[in-house]
Amino acid sequence: MLDPQLLRTELEVTAKKLAERGYDLDVAGWQKLEQARKTIQVETEALQNKRTTISKSIGQAKAKGDDIQPLLDEVAQIGEQLESSKKALKDILTDMDKVILYTPNLADESVPLGKDEADNVEVRKWGEPGTFDFTVKDHVELGEVNRGLDAESAANLSGSRFTLLTGEVAQMHRALAQLMLDMHTEKHGYREYYVPYLVNAETMKGSGQLPKFADDAFITEDERYLIPTAEVPLTNLVADAIIDEADLPIKLTAHTPCFRREAGSYGKDTKGMIRQHQFDKVEMVQIVHPDDSFSALEEMTGHAEAILQALELPYRTIVLCTGDMGFSATKTYDLEVWLPAQNTYREISSCSNCVDFQARRMQARYRSAGAKKPQLVHTLNGSGLAVGRTLIAVMENYQQADGSIKVPTVLQKYMNGKTHINQPE
């Protein structure tokens, strides 16, 4: 959530910034609420104070054996008044809460203005798309040729947007996750976590998935949510914590399945395993000092890029424009990997700096030696990488004329030294 102070002191400017990212804040409505809040809160607290004072003197009078009846009469009148005042205040605060919990983060100055993905800006490009002297197959065909991808069985078991992997393709999927975790823990300084895949509403609220995006998540009968990304449990690890400044930055990583309803994406990417209800992802999360979050974003994006470079997959890095960014982010880099069958770059990672937006929701703070009060930390998250899409990218970029797939050098040790998948004898 945004700093409520910002909505009080710089409402106009804030509203303008929100408009840049396509969010229309009801300025007049908010001002009205804020005004009412001020009046009623002051009034309520004054009444509360009055009652406490009298109640205390009742105690004293009783101890001395004085007559307490006049005091009881006095306090009786306050009761009702306080009751209604309290209720009015609660209603207003609920309304204000609603507004503020549904309001996205502000974009950083360095983010390009724009409406949608068409306005995103390419920052850099790495590698050259390979050339093929045969007709390239997409990952669905390659999956069939290699008997490794079975969409029909998955559909029978679960419905659309599920995938079943078998044999060497499943093995490669596992190997990719291993490679990613190893690189992040051994080279990039992250600590590996195994986390719950079901979390409660409070946790989903902390990282910004609730209340606004309830429809995107799967919910269980006992009101737990299947995590849409490991960002949710990892980031919330510092909820309500006061961290020693010396312990920052905290760098966490986990390999988890991710579950998404994909409501509203009907007809999009229906073929293959690009967009699924369930997919694996290795996630990176950083909890950092406010001064360091933008440099941490560059670093983390580099960590995701390092995986693509190790796999020698061509990609480009883009910075999302104001209109295309996610709810909690103040700045986001997407990595897009080259998919020869689609003849285009497709998203494979998203790295965001959320500054204090999630930290404020979670009350995640740090204490520094000098400062009196604990300060909010900054949080970042990034995919490093989406495992399923990485598998697709490897399959398509490393395909051979006969439909077999070369195993990237860096991956071979994770696949018992195999150099090819389904190489004909």
Place this chain on the structure above:
RNA sequence: GGAGAGAUGGCAGAGCGGUUGAAUGCACCGGUCUUGAAAACCGGCAUACGUUAAUAGCGUAUCCAGGGUUCGAAUCCCUGUCUCUCCGCCA
């Protein structure tokens, strides 16, 4: 799934209807002493919100969470969550 016990400040641990945001100890910070350190002694030490120019005052809230009883609740009642012990079951 059955039976019982519990949840208080960074930690340990009192309090069980009145002036208690909460004793005491430890930890931490400042000071006295000391060549320095330790010990001893003195002082300080929660968070959020509101009000405000103010990180000054003042106010409100917070003793797991949410309801209730009461003039007044950390203390009494109800519901929920979590933890622990024993039994059962189980990977």
